[in-house]
Amino acid sequence: MISTDVLIIGAGAAGLMAAATAGYRGKKVIVVDMGKKPGRKILISGGGRCNFTNENATPENYLCSNPHFVKSALSRYGSQSFIELVERHGVEYHHKTLGQLFCDNSAQDIVDVLMTECDWAGVEVHLRSEVSSITKNEQGFLVSTTNQQYQCNSLIIASGGLTMPKLGASPIGYKIAEQFGLKVLPTTAALVPFTLHDFDKERFDGLSGISIPTEVTSENGVTFKENILFTHRGLSGPAILQISSFWQAGQAVTLNLLPEQSITSLMEEWRESSPKKSLKNMLATLLPKSFIEAMVSKNEITDKAINQLSKEEITQISKYLHTWIIKPNGTEGYRTAEVTLGGVDTDELSSKTFEAKKVPNLYFIGEVIDVTGWLGGYNFAFCWAAGVACGLAV
Structure with a gap:
């Protein structure tokens, strides 16, 4: 068994951002993901160029049952903050219409930024690790995967939605929410x-x-x-x-x-x-x-x-x-949809930390929750903001 301060399920945009943020605060952080490589949806986004944010992102660009939920995270980590991060890493990018920003080279540049940040922050990323069970105990959570058992103080669910099942999308995040008594709103394919x-x-x-x-x-x-x-x-x-x-x-x-x-x-x-x-x-x-x-x-x-x-x-x-x-x-359904509409009800979560109100030290971020951005980099913008907010709270 491995003990860690923070365990994150999902090595996507929100999960890796939260991991690096928490790691820089001195937390021991492990990310587990069932895939062969991190950031799989990042890699295919924007035609392989990754529309990694939108300069004009505001709360009005998001669908959520609680329209105020996204305000806190976006106000604390706006698109300019992420642009400065990719610039520090030397990523070359270009502007398109309506505030969209794309990598000049490839989406791999964004995954490299995130993995480099995680490396610098001392984060471990364990791939090909499928979660089989989660139980809450006095120390926090006991998480079993196909390869290992983890004991963690804080657990972050960043497992994504149901879009693009060929990339390994699964309903695990919704099942975890329901296991702990959190409401999950009906889901459907969006940006499709x-x-x-x-x-x-x-x-x-x-x-x-x-x-x-x-x-x-x-x-x-x-x-x-x-x-x-x-x-x-x-x-x-x-x-x-x-x-x-x-x-x-x-x-x-x-x-x-x-x-x-x-x-x-x-x-x-x-x-x-x-x-x-x-x-x-x-x-x-x-x-x-x-x-x-x-x-x-x-x-x-x-x-x-x-x-x-x-x-x-x-x-x-x-x-x-x-x-x-x-x-x-x-x-066309989840097969070609860019995002999942619906998910974990945001009324169950703190808008400042993304912690479940009913379950201390359990967090949900990214596409798994009921926040859906417009097309054009808005979903990534929210993932970065949510990852930072959560990473600062665990």
């Missing part, structure tokens, strides 16, 4: 592509790979303005991933395919400048030609000369392009 009904798949056959700048709105009025992407199975792209966190089965989403323009005003201009040109050709100057041709072939957009269009037809075209309604069949 939509699948479509067969008739819509047929409509969009041949459009896979086409991207359109769009404004997407959910039934509850949440709007994101970014690209959508047609896929073989449905719709993806940043705007779709964002809105998926606010979508529920059976609901529709509304797409404005020309958010920056008024098709009615353009028609008036075209009547003057290009009256004999076809609507199809003029719309193809605004939207991908293959998309317009597909909609014409399905008789969803008429193909007449501009000067032959009636007022009713112009109104219909405007409505179609500005309020394009799609009812998804479902989502």
Whole structure:
């Protein structure tokens, strides 16, 4: 049996951040993870470049049953603090739209930063260690894994959610919470592509790979303005991933395919400048030609000369392009989702330390809890903040 001050289950973003923070405070820290290597989700994030934070991260960018829960951690360790950490390690990065920061080289740079910090802080990381049981005793917690038994004073659960099961995602964190009497909210895949009904798949056959700048709105009025992407199975792209966190089965989403323009005003201009040109050709100057041709072939957009269009037809075209309604069949699920919505109820935890209110010295951080950020580095930003807050408290 190995005794330690702090045992952390999960060698991901939040777990490694908490480990290094606690280690620097002189705590003996061990991290156990069932995987072959640390930071597996970090490595595949951002297309392998890791969108490691967002400069604009605020509490408004998170979904949580208690919207105030994220404020404390984010206020104490904001995105600039993590940017300074990667700069100290010489990681080269670049800015993208909407405050996103990506590694120039690869996501491995971020894992290297975290593992170097853990090494400097004296943290041990034990891989290929699957947790089999946890019991509370007078000294703290007795944790059994496939390889070893650990006695710890403080136990941090940073085991992640259910996304990407191929990387070893499991419900262990939720089971531990329930074992100790903590409420776990229903979970679902978030930041995930939509699948479509067969008739819509047929409509969009041949459009896979086409991207359109769009404004997407959910039934509850949440709007994101970014690209959508047609896929073989449905719709993806940043705007779709964002809105998926606010979508529920059976609901529709509304797409404005020309958010920056008024098709009615353009028609008036075209009547003057290009009256004999076809609507199809003029719309193809605004939207991908293959998309317009597909909609014409399905008789969803008429193909007449501009000067032959009636007022009713112009109104219909405007409505179609500005309020394009799609009812998804479902989502791609945890297989391709970036995060898990729901999880350990934050009402069970201290927002300052992430300690369970009912169980002293038991902590939950990261994706396992009911905090879900927007797409664009927000989830990592919260993991870093939660890891630091927890690491300072154990």
